[in-house]
Amino acid sequence: MLDLARALLGQRLVRGGVGGVIVETEAYHQREGACHAHGGRTARNASLFLGGGHLYVYRIHQSTCLNVVADPAGEGAAVLVRALRPELGREEIALRRAGRPEREWTNGPGKLCLALGVTLADDGARLGEDPADGVERVELCLGPGAEGGRVLRGPRVGISRAKALPWRFRLV
């Protein structure tokens, strides 16, 4: 999933016509202590084991965070999307992030979920799958990726275990 974390940089993440370019990701794997799949499968983290193309959405404190699950299915591994550069539906984002300066619209995992309207209802969904029930879904518009920018790598932030692993990637 390190490859996935790198590959997601520069791709467009869109939900209901609102989205932007992914500029920061972090990789997580069940064999390492900071991963929610560490310690086995539970009702909450079940979608972490669904394999590539699925979403794992969870809540922490008052925030919602979005992960793209990695292959193979049955193995708990995913990439946390930490930041976007807003590009699509800027008016809608401005409404949802009312009162905040533009640079704080999507510069954190919880903030970008607010901006795109991601909720726990998106947990376990498949990326880009047509909404059979009329509900908006999260989709990934594949593009040139990280070409045109430099990828910075370093330790993950906001965690208390496995702090040393350099599994955070940023596009600059």
Add this chain to the structure above:
DNA sequence: ACGATGATTGTCT
């Protein structure tokens, strides 16, 4: 600019 801190809710032990 940077680091510490408190809020506060669901989930697992």
Add this chain to the structure above:
DNA sequence: GACAATCATCGTC
């Protein structure tokens, strides 16, 4: 009852 993949704010440098 303890913990947490965060956020916003406050205090210092």
